[in-house]
Amino acid sequence: MDRGDLLIIAERAIELVPRVTLQALVGDYVHVEDGASEARATPNALLDEVQKFHVDSLAGRYFEDFEVNSRNCTEQSRGTDAFIAEFKRLLRECISAADSGQYAVAGQAFELLFGLLRHIDEGHDDVIFFADEGGSWQLGVDWCGVFAAYFRCLAETATAEDFASTVDQAIDDFAEHDRPQYLRSAHAVASSAQRAALEALERRAADPARR
Secondary structure (H helix, E strand, O other), X not given: OOHHHHHHHHHHHHHHOOHHHHHHHHOOOOOOOOOXXXXXXXXXXXXXXXXXXXXXXXXXXXXXXXXXXXXXXXXXOHHHHHHHHHHHHHHHHHHHHHHOOOHHHHHHHHXXXXXXXXXXXXXXXXXXXXXXXXXXXXHOOOHHHHHHHHHHHHHHHOOHHHHHHHHHHHHHHHOHHHHHHHHHHHHHXXXXXHHHHHHHHHHHHHOHHHO
8 A cells, every 4th residue: 555545544543543542542653632622623623624724735835746757657745645635534524514514614614625626627736746647636535425515515505506506516627527426416415496406507508509
């Protein structure tokens, strides 16, 4: 397994360890704050964390390049590995927040994370470094799980028209190849008005003369 996958597995393992034993597991490597669990319980803790990650990422905190040659052109820098591991951790936190009914906060956090992906896909090379042709597809996001939670947030907070346009744009930006599957996911959580708006948008997209 490569370093990036191991980082993600290690982070997930730490999440599963009871707080009382976390100090014994990683205390000699990182500082474990006693109040960490309480801090995470505040309503906007997730949004604050994602906003900080967003700012740090755009400031180049995770950007780390290396001299590329024929032997290392498929490798990733430590900075890129760290970004991907943290990005996926925050996505899981967003899904958990949506599952617990924090739709507004989770939706805003999702959108900040999606904004970073769009920034990368626009060709900016100031967030993470790819030795070969890069893009958000290289992060390996589980769009099935992410969209299921994100669309539920939209269904609970957005108007019918905003729901339809935002769903359409997200699928177009990140998972157009599986559009029918994700449209079904959106329809499953939408209100009748949101579903009607999405269907109308789909009809206009299928018939250019009606756009």
